[in-house]
Amino acid sequence: MPFVNWLKRHFVVIAGLLTLAYLLLPNVVVTVFSFNKPKGRFNYQWQQFSTDAWKDPCGVAGLCGSLSLSLQIAVWATIGATALGTMIAFALVRYRFRARGAVNSLIFLPMAMPEVVMAASLLTLFLNLGAQLGFWTILIAHIMFCLSFVVTAVKARVMSMDPRLEQAAQDLYAGPAQTFLRVTLPIAAPGIAAGALLAFALSFDDFIITNFNAGSTVTFPMFVWGSAQRGTPVQINVIGTAMFLIAVLFVLTSMVIGNRRNKQKASS
Amino acid sequence: MKTTNSGSGDVRLTGISKTYGSFAAVQPLDLTVPQGSFFALLGASGCGKTTTLRMIAGLEEPSSGTVHLGDQDVTALPPYKRPVNTVFQSYALFPHLDIFENVAFGLRRRGIKSVKKQVEDMLELVQLGEQARKKPHQLSGGQQQRVAVARALINTPKVLLLDEPLGALDLKLRRQMQLELKRIQTEVGITFVHVTHDQEEAMTMADTVAVMNAGRVEQLGSPTDLYENPNTTFVANFLGTSNLIEAEVDTKSGDDIVLKAGGGKLVLPESRCSAPTTAGGKVLVGVRPEKISLTHADAAGEIPEGRNRITGRIANSSFIGVSTQYVIDTSVCPEFEVYAQNIDRDARLAPGAEVVLHWSPAHTFGLDAAQDIDAGIQEEAAL
Amino acid sequence: MATLTEAPPPLSPTAPTAPTAKPPRKRGRWTPYLLLLPGLLWLFVFFALPMIYQASTSVQTGSLEEGYKVTWHLATYWDALSEYWPQFLRSVLYAAAATILCLVLGYPLAYLIAFRAGRWRNLIMILVIAPFFTSFLIRTLAWKTILADGGPVVGALNTLHVLDVTSWLGWTAGDRVLATPLAVVCGLTYNFLPFMILPLYTSLERIDGRLHEAAGDLYARPVTTFRKVTFPLSMPGVVSGTLLTFIPAAGDYVNAELLGSTDTRMIGNVIQTQFLRVLDYPTAAALSFILMAAILLMVTLYIRRSGTEDLV
Numbered sequence: 001m002p003f004v005n006w007l008k009r010h011f012v013v014i015a016g017l018l019t020l021a022y023l024l025l026p027n028v029v030v031t032v033f034s035f036n037k038p039k040g041r042f043n044y045q046w047q048q049f050s051t052d053a054w055k056d057p058c059g060v061a062g063l064c065g066s067l068s069l070s071l072q073i074a075v076w077a078t079i080g081a082t083a084l085g086t087m088i089a090f091a092l093v094r095y096r097f098r099a100r101g102a103v104n105s106l107i108f109l110p111m112a113m114p115e116v117v118m119a120a121s122l123l124t125l126f127l128n129l130g131a132q133l134g135f136w137t138i139l140i141a142h143i144m145f146c147l148s149f150v151v152t153a154v155k156a157r158v159m160s161m162d163p164r165l166e167q168a169a170q171d172l173y174a175g176p177a178q179t180f181l182r183v184t185l186p187i188a189a190p191g192i193a194a195g196a197l198l199a200f201a202l203s204f205d206d207f208i209i210t211n212f213n214a215g216s217t218v219t220f221p222m223f224v225w226g227s228a229q230r231g232t233p234v235q236i237n238v239i240g241t242a243m244f245l246i247a248v249l250f251v252l253t254s255m256v257i258g259n260r261r262n263k264q265k266a267s268s
Numbered sequence: 269m270k271t272t273n274s275g276s277g278d279v280r281l282t283g284i285s286k287t288y289g290s291f292a293a294v295q296p297l298d299l300t301v302p303q304g305s306f307f308a309l310l311g312a313s314g315c316g317k318t319t320t321l322r323m324i325a326g327l328e329e330p331s332s333g334t335v336h337l338g339d340q341d342v343t344a345l346p347p348y349k350r351p352v353n354t355v356f357q358s359y360a361l362f363p364h365l366d367i368f369e370n371v372a373f374g375l376r377r378r379g380i381k382s383v384k385k386q387v388e389d390m391l392e393l394v395q396l397g398e399q400a401r402k403k404p405h406q407l408s409g410g411q412q413q414r415v416a417v418a419r420a421l422i423n424t425p426k427v428l429l430l431d432e433p434l435g436a437l438d439l440k441l442r443r444q445m446q447l448e449l450k451r452i453q454t455e456v457g458i459t460f461v462h463v464t465h466d467q468e469e470a471m472t473m474a475d476t477v478a479v480m481n482a483g484r485v486e487q488l489g490s491p492t493d494l495y496e497n498p499n500t501t502f503v504a505n506f507l508g509t510s511n512l513i514e515a516e517v518d519t520k521s522g523d524d525i526v527l528k529a530g531g532g533k534l535v536l537p538e539s540r541c542s543a544p545t546t547a548g549g550k551v552l553v554g555v556r557p558e559k560i561s562l563t564h565a566d567a568a569g570e571i572p573e574g575r576n577r578i579t580g581r582i583a584n585s586s587f588i589g590v591s592t593q594y595v596i597d598t599s600v601c602p603e604f605e606v607y608a609q610n611i612d613r614d615a616r617l618a619p620g621a622e623v624v625l626h627w628s629p630a631h632t633f634g635l636d637a638a639q640d641i642d643a644g645i646q647e648e649a650a651l
Numbered sequence: 652m653a654t655l656t657e658a659p660p661p662l663s664p665t666a667p668t669a670p671t672a673k674p675p676r677k678r679g680r681w682t683p684y685l686l687l688l689p690g691l692l693w694l695f696v697f698f699a700l701p702m703i704y705q706a707s708t709s710v711q712t713g714s715l716e717e718g719y720k721v722t723w724h725l726a727t728y729w730d731a732l733s734e735y736w737p738q739f740l741r742s743v744l745y746a747a748a749a750t751i752l753c754l755v756l757g758y759p760l761a762y763l764i765a766f767r768a769g770r771w772r773n774l775i776m777i778l779v780i781a782p783f784f785t786s787f788l789i790r791t792l793a794w795k796t797i798l799a800d801g802g803p804v805v806g807a808l809n810t811l812h813v814l815d816v817t818s819w820l821g822w823t824a825g826d827r828v829l830a831t832p833l834a835v836v837c838g839l840t841y842n843f844l845p846f847m848i849l850p851l852y853t854s855l856e857r858i859d860g861r862l863h864e865a866a867g868d869l870y871a872r873p874v875t876t877f878r879k880v881t882f883p884l885s886m887p888g889v890v891s892g893t894l895l896t897f898i899p900a901a902g903d904y905v906n907a908e909l910l911g912s913t914d915t916r917m918i919g920n921v922i923q924t925q926f927l928r929v930l931d932y933p934t935a936a937a938l939s940f941i942l943m944a945a946i947l948l949m950v951t952l953y954i955r956r957s958g959t960e961d962l963v
Contacts, residue, residue, distance in 0.1 A: 011759075012759050012762050013767055016763030016764075017760075019759060019760040019844070020775065020778060023779060023845070024778060025793075026782070026797070026841065027782055027790065029793040030785065033796065044792075085690060087686040087687070087689065088687055088690040088691070091682075091686035091687045095683030096683070097683040097687070106699065110698050112898060113898070114898055114899060114919070116903075116904065117946075118701075120705065120935060121704065122697060124701055125700060125701040128704055140697055141697065143693060144693060144694065144698055147690060148694075165360050165362060167360070168354070168356055170326075170348045171347050171356075172374035172377060173377040173423070182373075182377075183362060187364055205783070208902075208903075225905075237789065240786060240789040240790070243786070244781060247784030247785075248781050251777050251781070
């Protein structure tokens with residue numbers, strides 16, 4: 001049976017593409033329904049084509065405010081977590097110190113802990129301290145759970161770095177500060193960038209920990225959560241689609257630029 | 269220790285050592301590298317040669333002893349304050365900088381503003397003028413190696429340290445770079461200290477070679493001196509190949525010592541024996557394979573008088589173009605090696621043939637029999 | 652020569668001769684501590700300390716109005732467990748099901764990217780990661796549309812009589828998929844699939860392609876090659892992938908809330924309700940503490956058994 005043979009030979013490809021379809025199906029639905037004109041408050045059933053929501057993405061009260069708040073928090077959380085995480089990663093790879101095992105566990109545990117546990121315990125702390133829940137408590141929480149991911153990303157890069165490069169810099173009259181600025185940092189930059197990107201994505205999309213520690217402040221994921229109860233405006237889909245497109249475009253352009261640079265190098 | 273002139277640029281290591289816990293990587297060691305010389309530290313991996321080099325560079329702190337550059341004690345100086353530069357193993361070129369910036373790195377760190385002319389001249393010297401704006405990974409291994417040399421040399425250091433600089437290159441390129449480095453050294457006149465495990469490389473390039481083993485210097489001297497007059501079995505076996513025979517001192521006649529080995533007699537000039545000789549004492553007699561002539565047993569009468577002789581049977585022969593290498597089963601040593609130039613090939617010299625090995629007593633050397641006869645024999649011949 | 656010591660110790664392969672493996676120089680002994688201090692302090696104050704507060708809260712009694720006191724009232728734990736054990740059980744079952752589904756669905760895709768994608772590799776990789784950038788809540792809500800009653804997916808499953816089987820098993824209810832365990836597991840699988848694919852891909856990508864050829868050359872059929880060579884070599888990815896999927900899935904409450912019903916509530920839902928709506932802090936803290944302990948225990952046992960400790 002030629003068909004069965006064909007199926008056998010391409011089993012992996014077919015199964016893999018089906019999984020990919022499963023992963024992308026919701027994004028397709030989100031995009032399609034961003035052009036919907038729903039009858040009721042909920043945007044779950046297709047009614048008719050419309051570009052109303054695209055023309056007025058901020059047309060729902062509170063949506064764009066929550067979006068800008070989420071972006072602000074994500075930027076600050078990224079900066080904080082990247083700075084603290086990069087320092088830890090360098091210390092872990094480049095130095096010997098006491099209690100290394102304890103340090104490693106303290107960094108590993110937040111990644112191995114269900115979000116809801118971290119969320120609940122952090123709220124207990126804030127309640128006990130009588131802290132005012134809001135922007136600052138969200139930011140503190142985000143830096144906390146992004147930190148470990150940044151450490152992991154930067155550590156991988158610094159570990160693969162040849163220590164002889166820094167020795168070479170020292171040999172060529174660069175003092176410790178110069179060596180760090182001129183050699184170590186530029187070479188570790190891709191790892192730091194990867195960590196920062198991850199931190200941004202994690203912070204921007206976080207719901208569970210934010211939900212516990214936000215008080216009455218509303219971030220974008222919390223806005224979506226709330227609207228799932230009250231009624232989902234089409235604008236949510238518009239924002240979702242735009243985010244997806246921006247991400248894909250961002251990655252594609254950086255890849256094209258990378259490719260072109262490589263080609264230029266190859267030809268010259 | 270060799271000190272041709274106690275000039276202001278000598279590298280002097282005094283009682284320098286390095287230990288890691290209970291492991292001694294470098295035993296306390298005195299060494300002087302004369303200014304302007306091409307000095308090689310030769311030894312197998314783990315013998316302490318790289319550690320010694322790194323202590324000169326300042327990348328490793330000695331456990332004891334001092335490092336002097338000329339009159340200056342640099343032991344406590346960090347690497348970036350020493351007038352010494354290194355060509356690293358596998359080069360350590362900065363991947364994020366282009367060739368020009370790699371070469372300019374040291375000058376810029378010392379606050380020199382106009383580097384263009386100097387860098388261009390240096391790239392010209394290593395024949396890489398065209399490649400200035402490429403990144404290191406776009407260059408071939410040989411080109412990267414030249415960048416590494418240029419990056420170090422442009423700082424006109426008092427000493428240039430080379431840590432296995434040719435290890436990553438293939439054989440043909442390595443030969444070419446050996447001559448190239450030698451040319452550059454002669455041109456700039458800077459002291460080169462070169463670490464290598466390749467004895468041929470050390471002998472081709474260096475004026476003086478220090479053979480290191482297990483954290484200490486076994487012998488120091490010119491390549492010819494080391495090859496012709498090894499002082500230890502390690503040097504005899506590590507540099508080229510040696511046939512070593514256990515022999516007993518019989519008598520002394522004038523400047524020569526007569527030895528008994530496997531029923532025969534061998535003559536060894538006393539000046540070429542590094543071991544104490546007392547009648548009845550043991551000595552290791554050595555001779556290099558290419559110094560030996562091979563004559564078929566039927567023609568034994570044609571051998572001139574006064575030569576050392578041993579009889580044996582050819583066990584194996586391999587033809588390698590310029591020479592033929594024989595392994596000969598003799599009464600004193602089961603695997604005697606003989607390299608014969610292919611000038612007049614005697615068709616009778618085939619495996620199984622009875623032969624006489626003979627060589628001039630002047631080519632014989634004597635070693636202390638208390639040593640391991642197999643020291644320094646490399647399991648895998650490193651190319 | 653200065654002080655000549657005795658014969659050098661024999662060179663052993665463990666002797667630290669390689670210069671690259673050496674610890675950095677002694678200068679700046681306090682540098683590592685300065686580098687570690689701010690980040691570790693942050694983690695200690697906002698991660699470790701809260702755990703202690705939570706443990707203490709869980710043994711307090713009192714009320715919001717009168718305040719809480721530590722009374723070592725361990726009965727809270729017993730009450731919480733006896734009342735909410737179904738939600739605990741459900742969390743473990745749903746998370747386990749989602750993890751297995753993620754492995755089954757994710758492995759072919761990771762394999763495809765690692766070995767068969769060729770020049771499409773980067774594009775597929777982007778398509779796997781890109782959904783991350785759309786809020787996961789929006790994407791989860793999309794499943795409400797996909798699995799809607801009377802929608803094409805439910806219709807197809809009905810025609811194929813799949814729903815009859817799943818209803819009989821208790822996974823779905825009648826003609827509905829939404830608001831059933833199946834929908835929740837489907838949502839969990841969807842949400843944590845990339846966390847399975849990425850570590851799998853990383854460990855598969857490290858495998859030398861020539862190993863497949865070597866196995867084939869040594870008379871292994873493709874299935875045998877997979878079983879005896881590829882899969883064992885990808886174990887680190889399988890282990891970290893399953894952990895990265897199971898842990899967040901077991902604590903999740905978003906999928907159960909958006910796609911499930913009151914009959915599919917997981918322990919995360921209970922903790923959230925107790926904490927944010929009922930305001931019964933001791934019970935919530937006790938539940939959270941039990942979840943943490945259970946997960947840490949399971950993870951430790953799992954890592955022990957699978958023998959892979961280099962996960963970080």
